[in-house]
Amino acid sequence: MIAILPAARLPLWNDKDNRLRCIAVRVETDDVRTFVFAPETPACFHYLPGQFLTLELPIAGRTVLRTYTLSSSPSRPYSVSVTVKAQPGSIGTRWMFDCLRPGDLLSASGPRGDFTYAPHHRRRALFVSAGSGVTPSISAIRFLSDCAPGAQVDVITCTRTRGDRLFVDELAVLSRQMPDLRVAFLVEAEQGRLDLARLSALSPDFLTREIFCCGPGGFMRHVQDMLATAGFDMAHYHQESFQPDADPVPPPASDAGPVSVVFTASGVTVSASRDQTVLEIARAAGIDIETSCAAGLCGTCLTLKTAGNVEMRHKGGISQDEIDEGYILACCARPLGDLGIEA
Ligand code: FES
Known part of the structure; x- marks a missing residue:
C-alpha cells in the first residue's frame, strides 16, 4: 500500500527543485507510448487541459529538451502523462522508447501553454485532431468526464490506418459516461480525408461550437480552409502543433542597417x-x-x-x-x- 497525502495537503509541483519520476510506461500502438510521471518528492500538479511540459532528456552526455502536450487530466493531480509517437529520425522520443523506464528521474519545466478550452465560453466544443494530435483532446475529455460529465463535446480524430487510432476503448467508456460526448474515428486509408460533408455529418452543429484543432501543419491548414469555406467565425477556432510550419511566415523585410x-x-x-x-x-x-x-x-x-x-x-x-x-x-x-x- 502506498501512502499518499490528499492533494489539499500537498504543495504544488515546482519545476525548479522537484524532478519527475517515471512511474509507468504504457504501449498505446506500435509506435505510440504513454509515459506517466509523479513528483520525486510529494507534490501535486496544477495545470490546464491542453498545456504542455518540456522534458530534459539526458542523451549521449548532453541534455536534449523535448516539449510534449500532456495527455493527463488536471483533475487527477498526483501524476502527469505524455503520449508520444516515435517519428522516424526522432532523437528525443526514440530515447524515451529505448531508455526511459519506471523509476527513472528527469528534470522538466512547465506545464505551460495557452492551447486550452478552459478560458473559452461557447457551451459546446469540437476537438478535431490528426494522429498523436489527439493528446490535448483526451486531456480535456478526461477532465470534463470528472468535472462536467454533461458537457457537449464532439471529437473527430483522424488517423492514417485503423491501427494508428488512440484511446479507442477509453473513449468508448467515456461516451457511456458522458451522454453528450460524440466520438468519431476517421481512418483515412479506408474513408478518405476529412472534408466538409463528413465534418457536417459528424458534428452537424459545428458552426456553433468552440473548435480546437491539433495535428501536423498541413492538416490544420486543411481544417482552417474548410471552416472558412463554411463561414465559421474563426474567433472560435484554436490550434496547436509542435511541428514547425513547412512554410513559416518570413520575417519582415528590413533595409535598415545591422x-x-x-x-x-x-x-x-x-x-x-x-x-x-x-x-x-x-x-x-x-x-x-x-x-x-x-x-x-x-x-x-x-x-x-x-x-x-x-x-x-x-x-x-x-x-x-x-x-x-x-x-x-x-x-x-x-x-x-x-x-x-x-x-
Ligand atoms: S524554443 Fe520553444 S519557445 Fe523558443
Whole structure:
C-alpha cells in the first residue's frame, strides 16, 4: 500500500527543485507510448487541459529538451502523462522508447501553454485532431468526464490506418459516461480525408461550437480552409502543433542597417542583421541558449533582454507578465535596434 497525502495537503509541483519520476510506461500502438510521471518528492500538479511540459532528456552526455502536450487530466493531480509517437529520425522520443523506464528521474519545466478550452465560453466544443494530435483532446475529455460529465463535446480524430487510432476503448467508456460526448474515428486509408460533408455529418452543429484543432501543419491548414469555406467565425477556432510550419511566415523585410547585440553574461558583442532571430545571432556567436520547439511555443528559450527592443511573433510560449519584466523568446525575437541580452 502506498501512502499518499490528499492533494489539499500537498504543495504544488515546482519545476525548479522537484524532478519527475517515471512511474509507468504504457504501449498505446506500435509506435505510440504513454509515459506517466509523479513528483520525486510529494507534490501535486496544477495545470490546464491542453498545456504542455518540456522534458530534459539526458542523451549521449548532453541534455536534449523535448516539449510534449500532456495527455493527463488536471483533475487527477498526483501524476502527469505524455503520449508520444516515435517519428522516424526522432532523437528525443526514440530515447524515451529505448531508455526511459519506471523509476527513472528527469528534470522538466512547465506545464505551460495557452492551447486550452478552459478560458473559452461557447457551451459546446469540437476537438478535431490528426494522429498523436489527439493528446490535448483526451486531456480535456478526461477532465470534463470528472468535472462536467454533461458537457457537449464532439471529437473527430483522424488517423492514417485503423491501427494508428488512440484511446479507442477509453473513449468508448467515456461516451457511456458522458451522454453528450460524440466520438468519431476517421481512418483515412479506408474513408478518405476529412472534408466538409463528413465534418457536417459528424458534428452537424459545428458552426456553433468552440473548435480546437491539433495535428501536423498541413492538416490544420486543411481544417482552417474548410471552416472558412463554411463561414465559421474563426474567433472560435484554436490550434496547436509542435511541428514547425513547412512554410513559416518570413520575417519582415528590413533595409535598415545591422545592429549591435551585447551578450552580457558571455561578454560577447556582435554585429547582426535585423532579419535574424536572437537565437540565430547567439548561435553564430557561439553562445548557447536552450531551445526545444523553436517556434515560440514552449518557452524553453526564455531569455532576459537587458536593453533595446525586439519584434516577437510567439505562439503562447511567454506570458505578458514575462514580457513586461523584459523577457523574450530568443527563437522568435528579432532586433529592432541595438540589444542587450543576458546570455
Ligand atoms: S524554443 Fe520553444 S519557445 Fe523558443
